[in-house]
Amino acid sequence: MTMLQSAGIALLQTAIILGVSPFVVGLIRKVKARLQCRRGANLLQPYSDLAKLFKRGVVVSTTTSWIFTATPYVLFASTLAASVLVPIFLSRVPLSFAGDVITIVSLLTVGTFFLMLAGLDAGSAFGGMGSSREAIVFSLTEPAMMLSIFAVGLTAGSTNMSTIVHNTALLQGIVTDPPPHLMALAALFIVALAETGRVPVDNPATHLELTMIHEAMVLEYSGRYLALVEWASAMKLLLILTLLSNIFAPWGIAIAAHPAALAVGLGVWLIKISGLAVLVGVIESMFAKLRLFRVTDLLGVAFILSLLALVFFYILRGTP
Amino acid sequence: MTGITPAMVPADLGSQLVNLCSMMLLVTSFAIVAQRRLSACVDLFAVQSVFLAVTAALVAFLTGIHHIYVAAGLTILIKAVIIPLILKRVIERLNVQREVAFVINIPPSLLICGALVILAFSVTEPVASIGFLLTKDSLAIALAIVLIGFFTMIARKKAVTQVVGFLMVENGLFLGAAAAAYGMPLIVELGVFFDVLVAGLIIGIYTHRLQDAFDSVDVSKLTGLKE
Numbered sequence: 001m002t003m004l005q006s007a008g009i010a011l012l013q014t015a016i017i018l019g020v021s022p023f024v025v026g027l028i029r030k031v032k033a034r035l036q037c038r039r040g041a042n043l044l045q046p047y048s049d050l051a052k053l054f055k056r057g058v059v060v061s062t063t064t065s066w067i068f069t070a071t072p073y074v075l076f077a078s079t080l081a082a083s084v085l086v087p088i089f090l091s092r093v094p095l096s097f098a099g100d101v102i103t104i105v106s107l108l109t110v111g112t113f114f115l116m117l118a119g120l121d122a123g124s125a126f127g128g129m130g131s132s133r134e135a136i137v138f139s140l141t142e143p144a145m146m147l148s149i150f151a152v153g154l155t156a157g158s159t160n161m162s163t164i165v166h167n168t169a170l171l172q173g174i175v176t177d178p179p180p181h182l183m184a185l186a187a188l189f190i191v192a193l194a195e196t197g198r199v200p201v202d203n204p205a206t207h208l209e210l211t212m213i214h215e216a217m218v219l220e221y222s223g224r225y226l227a228l229v230e231w232a233s234a235m236k237l238l239l240i241l242t243l244l245s246n247i248f249a250p251w252g253i254a255i256a257a258h259p260a261a262l263a264v265g266l267g268v269w270l271i272k273i274s275g276l277a278v279l280v281g282v283i284e285s286m287f288a289k290l291r292l293f294r295v296t297d298l299l300g301v302a303f304i305l306s307l308l309a310l311v312f313f314y315i316l317r318g319t320p
Numbered sequence: 321m322t323g324i325t326p327a328m329v330p331a332d333l334g335s336q337l338v339n340l341c342s343m344m345l346l347v348t349s350f351a352i353v354a355q356r357r358l359s360a361c362v363d364l365f366a367v368q369s370v371f372l373a374v375t376a377a378l379v380a381f382l383t384g385i386h387h388i389y390v391a392a393g394l395t396i397l398i399k400a401v402i403i404p405l406i407l408k409r410v411i412e413r414l415n416v417q418r419e420v421a422f423v424i425n426i427p428p429s430l431l432i433c434g435a436l437v438i439l440a441f442s443v444t445e446p447v448a449s450i451g452f453l454l455t456k457d458s459l460a461i462a463l464a465i466v467l468i469g470f471f472t473m474i475a476r477k478k479a480v481t482q483v484v485g486f487l488m489v490e491n492g493l494f495l496g497a498a499a500a501a502y503g504m505p506l507i508v509e510l511g512v513f514f515d516v517l518v519a520g521l522i523i524g525i526y527t528h529r530l531q532d533a534f535d536s537v538d539v540s541k542l543t544g545l546k547e
Contacts, residue, residue, distance in 0.1 A: 182343055294356075300427040301354045304434045305347070311438055 005257060006094035010084060013093070016266075017083040021234035022046035024241065024277050031281025032205075046234065053227035061122045061220060071118035072221065072228035075111040079232045082107035083239055087165045087246055089265035090254045096162035101149050104161060104243075105142070108195075108236060112138055115229070119217035126209070130216025133292060137194055137201060137213065140299040144306045145191045148184035151309035152247050155180060169250040180309045185248045187306035190298060192244055196237040199284040201295050211289055238273065241280075245272040334382045335457070341375040342458040342495060346437070349468045349488060353429050356420050358480050362407045365484050369399035372491050375458070379498045387506040388498065394513045395494070403487065403520040407480060410524050414531040421477035421538055429475055433468050440464035458499035465492030479527045479537040483520070490516055 026043045033040025060068065082104045087093050099107075112134065119131035153159045156167040194201040197214040207215055218229050246253060252268030254261035290298060348368040355361045373395040380388035424432070440463040447459065469492055472485030494512075497504045504512070527537050534541045 182340065183347065186347065297354055297356070297426045300430045301350060304350065304430045307434055308437055311441070 009090060009257065009262075010094045013088050013090075014080065014084060016088060017235055017238060018080070018231075020270075020273070021231065021238040022050060024238050024273060025234045027274060027277045028281045028284070029205075031278050032285055035282065035285040046230075050227050050231055053230070054224050056223040058223035058225055061124075063123050064121050064220075067114070067117050068121045068220070069225070071114045071121075072225040072232070074114045075232045076228045078107045078111040078114075079235045079239070083235060085161055086239055086242055087162050087250075087253065088242055089262060089269045090257060091166040091169050091250065092162045092255075096160055100159040101153060101161055101164070102146075102159065105146060105149075108239075109138075109142070111232065111236070115217050118220075122220040124220060126212075126216045126219050129209075130213055130219070133213045134217060136292075137295060137299070140296060140303070141191045141194045144187050144299065144302040145195070147303070147306035147310055148187040148191065149243075149247065151180050151184040151306060151313055154310070154313045165246050165250045165253065166255065168247065169253050169255060180313045181248060183305045183309035183312065185244075187302040187309065188244055188247070190302035190305075192240045193280070193283070194295070194299060194302075196240055197233070198280055200287050200290050200298060203289050241273055241276045242269070245269070245276060334378070338375060338378050338382070339457050341371055341378060342461045342499070344371045345375065345465060345491065345495060346461050346468075349465050350430065350433060352484060352488065353433050353468060353472060354426055356426070358411050358420055358478065359408060361420065361481060361484050362404050362411070365487055366400045366404040368488070368491060369395055372495060373400065375495060376498050376503070379502060383502050385502050387509075388503040390506060391494075391503060391509045391513075394509070398513055398517050399487065399491070402517065406520055406524045407483060410527050411480060414528065414537065420481055422475065423477060424475040429471070432475075433471060436467040436471060437464040440467055458495060462492050462496030462499050465489075465495060468492075477538045477540050479523065479530055479539055482539065483523045483527075486519070486523075487516070 023043065023046070026041070026046045029045070030040045030043055084095050085093060085099050085104050085107075087096075116131040116134050116138075119127035119134070121127070149164075150159070152168070153164050156164040158164060158167070193199070197204050202213040203211040204214065206212065207219075209216075214233065218226065221229055246269075249272065252265060252272075254265035345368055348364050348371060352361055352364045352368070355364060373392040376388050376392035376395060380386060380392065422429075441460045444460040444463055466489050469485045469488030469490075472488060473482045476482060476485065490512075497509075503509070530537050530539070530542070
């Protein structure tokens with residue numbers, strides 16, 4: 001790859017994450033609406049929502065500090081930075097030298113950390129409640145997420161995201177290494193639902209005191225700040241779905257930077273992401289939201305599964 | 321299935337598929353431990369039995385030992401259909417409170433079960449490493465399921481969950497038999513299935529009596545005397 005090509009691919013990848021993420025949110029909403037026998041909003045509705053919010057003015061509480069105004073930008077920038085490191089349609093990301101799995105997870109963590117601070121900053125009752133709930137969920141999902149990615153990383157022999165995806169893509173066969181992969185996949189799927197604030201953990205569609213976690217934190221935001229926060233959370237959802245599909249089923253992804261392979265990789269990625277989005281929509285319709293203190297049970301399952309995935313790797317490899 | 325012979329399946333893929341299926345058994349065991357509703361526990365047990373039957377059928381197919389197919393069929397019939405039906409009727413008829421009662425709560429239960437799995441693997445490791453069977457990894461998983469079943473019987477209070485624990489132990493034993501010896505002789509297996517069925521029936525009746533006497537199926541109440 002020449003310098004110019006790399007830069008082009010990095011830019012293209014960022015543009016795709018930015019452009020496709022509202023569509024995924026729209027698709028999940030559409031699936032939910034259909035399952036509830038409603039017609040639902042247009043698939044492109046999230047785009048017009050964002051456009052509307054960007055045009056609106058901003059109201060900021062007088063009691064807030066700089067954290068409140070900085071958070072949308074920090075959140076948006078850190079999520080965007082993480083998206084540069086995640087392989088999407090090409091298995092080796094041009095900027096992969098800049099960071100591995102730990103960097104990706106920490107970048108996402110920085111955004112969430114600032115969001116929690118911003119929730120506390122305005123001093124409203126809901127914001128603080130949302131932040132404290134997010135802190136509970138976050139501290140439980142993080143170890144499960146790291147362990148499950150590490151379990152796959154061990155199979156691939158690296159913690160670099162590109163190497164993991166590249167090596168997994170090169171392996172032939174239906175299931176490469178069933179027990180560790182399967183358990184890690186189950187764990188990461190639960191984590192994905194919790195991290196992105198989907199139904200068993202959080203309900204993205206309501207503003208009820210009992211259910212909201214993410215919404216409670218961003219309640220004070222308006223105008224372009226709200227647009228940035230919403231867009232960043234859509235990007236995070238897309239990123240985590242991409243991780244899920246590309247770590248565990250990277251088949252079809254472009255291994256080298258040929259235009260044709262890239263086009264196929266992009267198409268396959270879109271199909272996989274749409275499939276996962278539909279699955280998330282179906283799960284959201286099938287299950288009720290868990291009570292907050294039951295969330296620990298679900299995340300406990302995710303943690304144990306990811307821990308066992310690691311243990312199985314050593315045990316099954318330990319006996320040649 | 322027609323047209324595919326065991327020779328066409330690479331040995332590696334075969335053992336991977338058996339591993340995958342026995343893994344699903346273990347995952348469902350964890351799901352049972354993490355479950356709060358009684359009826360969902362019974363459903364998950366039925367799902368586990370289906371996975372067990374698939375594993376047994378795979379072993380039968382890959383080794384060409386045909387009587388395991390019979391055992392797989394009986395597993396589906398008895399453990400995935402009849403016993404769950406009996407248990408569900410017990411739950412419905414007795415108006416049992418639908419929540420599972422715990423001696424040990426879910427998160428610590430999960431951690432203990434994780435430790436049990438690691439224990440099972442370290443115990444069977446010397447056997448598995450000298451083994452040549454295609455199911456050798458399943459032996460450890462089978463032991464893990466047996467231990468988790470025992471744990472469920474200890475850590476849950478209600479009779480129904482204890483039955484599910486007992487049946488999980490049975491599933492683990494069956495998997496262990498398939499893994500260690502490519503299945504028991506058919507006559508032994510028939511005997512075991514008959515035992516399990518009768519045990520299911522007796523425990524169903526016993527649960528009725530328990531409900532009559534104590535207005536509850538919490539077995540810890542059995543320690544108190546009552547007229």
